Amino acid sequence: MTQHAITVLGHDRPGIIAQATAVLADLGLNIEDTSMTLLRGHFAMTLICAGGATEGRISDALAPLAEDGSLTVTVREVSGEHAAGAGGAPHVLTVHGGDRPGIVSGVVAVVAGVGGNVTDLTTRLSGDLYVLLAEVDLPAGVDVEALRTALTEEAARLGVGVTLRAAEADEL
Amino acid sequence: MSQTPEGAAHQVDARVAGWSETELGVEGRVLDVVRAPAAVLSTDGERVDPTAPETVQLAADLVATMRVSPGCVGLAAPQVGVGVKVFCVDVSEHPKTRDHHGTFVLCNAEVVTSSRNEKAREGCMSVPDLTGDVKRPSRIVVRGQLPGTGEEVEVTANAFEARALQHEIDHCDGFLFLDKVAGAHAIYQRKTYL
Numbered sequence: 001m002t003q004h005a006i007t008v009l010g011h012d013r014p015g016i017i018a019q020a021t022a023v024l025a026d027l028g029l030n031i032e033d034t035s036m037t038l039l040r041g042h043f044a045m046t047l048i049c050a051g052g053a054t055e056g057r058i059s060d061a062l063a064p065l066a067e068d069g070s071l072t073v074t075v076r077e078v079s080g081e082h083a084a085g086a087g088g089a090p091h092v093l094t095v096h097g098g099d100r101p102g103i104v105s106g107v108v109a110v111v112a113g114v115g116g117n118v119t120d121l122t123t124r125l126s127g128d129l130y131v132l133l134a135e136v137d138l139p140a141g142v143d144v145e146a147l148r149t150a151l152t153e154e155a156a157r158l159g160v161g162v163t164l165r166a167a168e169a170d171e172l
Numbered sequence: 173m174s175q176t177p178e179g180a181a182h183q184v185d186a187r188v189a190g191w192s193e194t195e196l197g198v199e200g201r202v203l204d205v206v207r208a209p210a211a212v213l214s215t216d217g218e219r220v221d222p223t224a225p226e227t228v229q230l231a232a233d234l235v236a237t238m239r240v241s242p243g244c245v246g247l248a249a250p251q252v253g254v255g256v257k258v259f260c261v262d263v264s265e266h267p268k269t270r271d272h273h274g275t276f277v278l279c280n281a282e283v284v285t286s287s288r289n290e291k292a293r294e295g296c297m298s299v300p301d302l303t304g305d306v307k308r309p310s311r312i313v314v315r316g317q318l319p320g321t322g323e324e325v326e327v328t329a330n331a332f333e334a335r336a337l338q339h340e341i342d343h344c345d346g347f348l349f350l351d352k353v354a355g356a357h358a359i360y361q362r363k364t365y366l
Contacts, residue, residue, distance in 0.1 A: 169293040170294055171296075172339040
């Protein structure tokens with residue numbers, strides 16, 4: 001049993017997911033994790049599937065999807081090992097402000113500087129308003145207040161606002 | 173038993189707040205908690221006779237199982253593999269709790285009225301590896317029956333107790349929080365456990 005990472009990117013139209021996943025099902029592949037969204041009208045899908053088919057066979061089977069040139073499909077075998085969960089404390093990072101280059105890199109550099117791991121990140125541009133939302137795992141022992149101060153300083157440099165809060169789930 | 177801020181005294185039902193599992197007169201047993209995708213968790217539970225001995229025993233078992241489970245503020249019968257409408261809650265120790273009714277068990281409960289939606293991230297013992305953002309009313313009135321006597325009671329709940337009651341009633345109706353998450357990107361892999 002091997003795992004493959006597959007990406008499908010390009011011009012959106014109805015039926016892309018249906019077509020791609022039908023191919024994978026026909027190959028007996030099990031879709032484990034999927035993320036799909038539209039970015040400014042462009043289709044973007046990433047998935048991890050597991051099964052017995054080889055990279056070449058998957059690529060060949062998906063080739064018709066890319067035939068008209070509107071989509072790019074990549075297939076790559078990946079290690080089956082899960083990235084270590086590390087037991088970090090989940091936090092939600094929010095940034096919003098006037099659009100300019102360098103907001104994402106500036107803010108996530110501060111997070112990376114303390115060993116924080118971004119596990120999910122979305123940005124949206126709406127007019128001049130730029131919004132970044134990220135799920136961040138902070139390693140045990142991080143001084144969250146100091147990180148918040150560093151983020152606030154970086155945000156001030158970028159001319160945006162930032163918040164960092166714990167994403168604690170209520171147990172029910 | 174109940175902490176009631178001034179001005180909200182009418183919100184706590186004295187009968188429910190005064191209830192405790194000792195009324196049941198039977199010893200609760202600690203049961204195993206069932207995990208998704210067990211079919212019982214996705215099946216609408218049967219209504220019960222709250223005075224039947226098996227309901228009384230189940231009520232005691234649910235409370236006993238909740239008590240030994242760290243951080244557990246509620247447990248529904250389907251979570252111990254029994255597809256019926258019985259659950260217990262006790263949110264008295266939770267920081268988000270405002271008014272509360274201590275420990276109680278309800279049979280055949282349903283939400284009568286609700287208002288004020290709020291979104292919060294929920295975790296569930298039956299779905300241990302995922303959490304999800306769920307929008308739920310934060311003020312509700314729940315009607316149900318007490319096990320043993322079968323008395324019908326109405327519980328007016330707010331804040332975290334309201335959320336817990338809805339989560340448990342959903343279990344009794346065959347729904348998990350996964351059925352109610354706020355959107356396609358509203359479930360998360362859990363990284364920390366209690």
